[in-house]
Amino acid sequence: MIARIAATLAALCFAFPALATIEIEEVTSPGGVEAWLVEDHSIPFVALEFWFLGGSALDAPEARGATYLMTGLLEEGAADMDAQAFAAAREGLAASFSFDASRDVVSIGARMLTQNRDAAADLLRAALVEPRFDPDAIERVRGQVLSLLERNARDPGTIARTTFNDMAYGDHPYATPQEGTPESVAALTRDDILAAHRAALTRDRVVVGAAGDITAAELGALIDHILGDLPAEAPPRPGPVTSGLAGGVTVVDFPSPQSVAYFGHAGIDRDDPDFFAAFVLNEVLGGSGFQSRLMQEVRVARGLTYGIGSFLSLADLSPAVLGQFSSSNELVAEAIDVVRAQWADLAQNGITEAELEAAKRYMTGEYPLRFDGNGTIASILASMQSDDMPVDYITNRNSYIEAVTLDDVRRVAARLLDPAALHFVVVGQPQGLSPGN
Numbered sequence: 001m002i003a004r005i006a007a008t009l010a011a012l013c014f015a016f017p018a019l020a021t022i023e024i025e026e027v028t029s030p031g032g033v034e035a036w037l038v039e040d041h042s043i044p045f046v047a048l049e050f051w052f053l054g055g056s057a058l059d060a061p062e063a064r065g066a067t068y069l070m071t072g073l074l075e076e077g078a079a080d081m082d083a084q085a086f087a088a089a090r091e092g093l094a095a096s097f098s099f100d101a102s103r104d105v106v107s108i109g110a111r112m113l114t115q116n117r118d119a120a121a122d123l124l125r126a127a128l129v130e131p132r133f134d135p136d137a138i139e140r141v142r143g144q145v146l147s148l149l150e151r152n153a154r155d156p157g158t159i160a161r162t163t164f165n166d167m168a169y170g171d172h173p174y175a176t177p178q179e180g181t182p183e184s185v186a187a188l189t190r191d192d193i194l195a196a197h198r199a200a201l202t203r204d205r206v207v208v209g210a211a212g213d214i215t216a217a218e219l220g221a222l223i224d225h226i227l228g229d230l231p232a233e234a235p236p237r238p239g240p241v242t243s244g245l246a247g248g249v250t251v252v253d254f255p256s257p258q259s260v261a262y263f264g265h266a267g268i269d270r271d272d273p274d275f276f277a278a279f280v281l282n283e284v285l286g287g288s289g290f291q292s293r294l295m296q297e298v299r300v301a302r303g304l305t306y307g308i309g310s311f312l313s314l315a316d317l318s319p320a321v322l323g324q325f326s327s328s329n330e331l332v333a334e335a336i337d338v339v340r341a342q343w344a345d346l347a348q349n350g351i352t353e354a355e356l357e358a359a360k361r362y363m364t365g366e367y368p369l370r371f372d373g374n375g376t377i378a379s380i381l382a383s384m385q386s387d388d389m390p391v392d393y394i395t396n397r398n399s400y401i402e403a404v405t406l407d408d409v410r411r412v413a414a415r416l417l418d419p420a421a422l423h424f425v426v427v428g429q430p431q432g433l434s435p436g437n
Helices: 002-012 066-073 083-092 114-129 135-152 156-169 182-187 190-200 216-227 275-286 293-300 332-349 353-370 374-386 393-402 406-416
Strands: 025-028 034-039 045-053 096-101 105-113 206-212 248-253 258-266 308-313 320-328 423-428
Touching: 025 216, 034 216, 034 374, 045 114, 045 216, 045 374, 066 096, 066 135, 066 190, 083 114, 096 114, 105 114, 105 374, 114 216, 135 156, 135 182, 135 190, 156 248, 156 258, 156 320, 156 423, 206 216, 206 374, 258 332, 275 293, 275 308, 275 332, 275 353, 275 393, 275 406, 293 308, 293 320, 293 332, 320 332, 332 406, 332 423, 353 393, 353 406, 374 393
Parallel strands: 034 206, 248 423
Antiparallel strands: 025 034, 045 105, 045 206, 096 105, 258 320, 258 423, 308 320
16 A cells, blocks of 8 residues: 555656646745745645755864764654654655755755645654654764765765865865765764754755645645744854865876866856856856767767766855866876867857857757656755745746857856866876876
């Protein structure tokens, strides 16, 4: 019976109507928490996303990784239920909860059937408001995090990203992985976890996205029931940080026939007037399409890699333009030269009319495909609020992209792309490449 209900719930996650029918309703709970809702009663199911802004960047310097460990413990027992009893209660309701932490957000996802909504909300409230943080659960999840860190220490892609952030951000929390370090995680106490819980889960810094079978009035009451007993205010977030990384190459010796290169420099804020031009520029540079400059020049024309891409990192406290590729040790130096050349060419000459039109066509065409289920929609609604986007963004987004001109992209390319500031962290045993190249 439980399995059948769970299967039904999974199927319903992909049954939401198309983008054209999406209408977002702004909801304020009686307790003052704001939420966005896409209401649809065709299926007896609702998806909820609670995003608490701040994330692992709130960790104290002596307790890096506390928020990540705390988040992993939220489903390990609450109120009078130990971990097994909590899991049994959730499965009995055919509800699905997810708990995750990144450096900017602690995200809580919930999927629940209408017939079980009140009981599922009771259970989620207990997880958020009355977590037990039992000693045996702490040690169990701590062991899982330490195992993850051990795997990451053997993964060249993670080593490259971690080294880049460590060099770029100094003493700022962004310099440390959200999971913490083996030393910091081993030293975390239960008091550190309690402190992280008080700091990370507060009502003044939460945004809520909801989609499915629930009215605005029902959603407001549900939000207050789930969140109402959390602290009202959060501690201050750390301030913005500017990357202190100058242009060049850092080589991390790693025994492998392949090298991984992670590269980038400072980027552009989400609310910058030039953001959409930068968005289009990145699509041409190394975006998701196969026709990007980096994919064509590094992979197709020269066969230096199987894949390469770039992206705009919209981290709250330090936006960046970043990218990554892998190449054999004897070819990675040439690949870096090609990346630098494309960076410089775009900064100096911008893009072509054909590239602009191709990028617009792809970016506007693929957008509706993202709205493929109420779980996804709830997540998008929370993401939009966390980025301070307007409620009509979904309706107008493609028109913002269509309005970008060739001159806009050329101006932003000259402003944003700085080949002299481009830094590469290369993990492997690259040939013909040394620090400072």
